[in-house]
Amino acid sequence: MKSKNTKAKILNASIKLFAQYGYDGVGIRRIAKEAGVNSSMISYYFGNKENLYKTVLSLYLDEFKTIVMRLPIKNEEQFLKEFIKHHIRILKKRGKYIALIIARESVEDFERSKDFFNEFLKEIKNKIETVFRQGIKKG
Template sequence: MSSTPDFNEKQIQILLVAETLFAEKGFDGTSIRNIAKEAKINIAMVSYYFGSKERLLESLIFYRTKDLKIQIENLLVEDLEPIAKINKLIALYINRINSNKGIFRILHFEMATQKKELNIKSFYDLRKSNLKSLEAIITEGQDKGVFRKDISIPLITPTILGTFFHFHMNKEYFMDLLNINTEDLYNNYINVNLTKHIQQTIKALLIYES
C-alpha cells in the first residue's frame, strides 16, 4: 500500500493517529492495537490497509514527503544560480520539517536511539533522492567555478538538519534566550532567522574565500 500515491479517508485517519502515537510513545512503544483503539477502528482494518507497523510507518513517510520530492525536482530545473537553488532547498527543508514535526521527530528520535537504523525503504529512498538532488546542484556550482571542489557533499544534509534539530530539541532554552514568547514567534524565528543562519553556514562551506 505504501507505493500507492493516493490514500483514502480512512487510511489518512489511521496514518494521522499513528503519527501522533509514534511521536508520543516512540515506534517500539506503539502497537497496532494502540493505533486501532485511538482511531476507533478494528485492528483487522489497520492490518488490511497496511499489513505491518513497519509498512504503516513507510506509508506515513510517503504521505508526508511525496510533495516535497516534487518540489525539489522542480527546483532542480529552475533558472536560478546554484547558490540560490541551495538557499531555496534549505528553506524548503526547514519549512517542511517545522510544519511536520511529528514524522520528522519520529525519524530523528528512532535514528538517534535505535541500535540498528530503521530499515524503512521509503525513508532510505527519500534520503538517497534528496542527496542526489543536492549533489546535482553542488556539481552545477562546481562546474561553474563558484563552489569549492573539496566539499564533502554527504555531510551537508546533517549540517542543515543537525542545526535545526539542536535548536528544536532545546526549544525552551532558545525561547527564553531569544525572548520568544509565543508559538507563532517561535515558528517565524525558525522560518526566517534560523533558516537564514543555516543558509549562511552552508554558503560559507561552499563558496571560495575571497
C-alpha cells in the same frame, strides 16, 4: 466516505504515536485504540505496522521529493535556500509530529527504515551532489 475517514483516523493516530514513542514503542492495538477503530482495519488498509510506518514517512517524503526535483540548479546558492525553505515549510504544514518522526529517523540508526530512506532519497541526494559539484567548479 467512511473508508477514507477510517484510514485518516489510523494515519493521524499513528503519526502522533510514532512521534511520541517511536516505531518500536507502539503496537497495532495501541494505534487502533487511539484511532477508535478495530485493529483489523490497520491490516486491511496497510497490511502491517511497517507498511503503515512507511506510509506515514511517505506523507512528508513524497511531497518533499516532488518539490526538490523541480527546483532549478542554475544558481547553487538559490537552490540551497529554496531546498531549506521547502523542507521547513513542508514540516510545518505536516505538523510537529511528522517533524519529530523525521528527526527521530535522522538521529537513530534504524535498519528497518535505512533502505527505505536511501531508496526514496536517492534522487534528491544525486541532485544535491550535482549542485555542490557545480559550485566547486565555479570556485
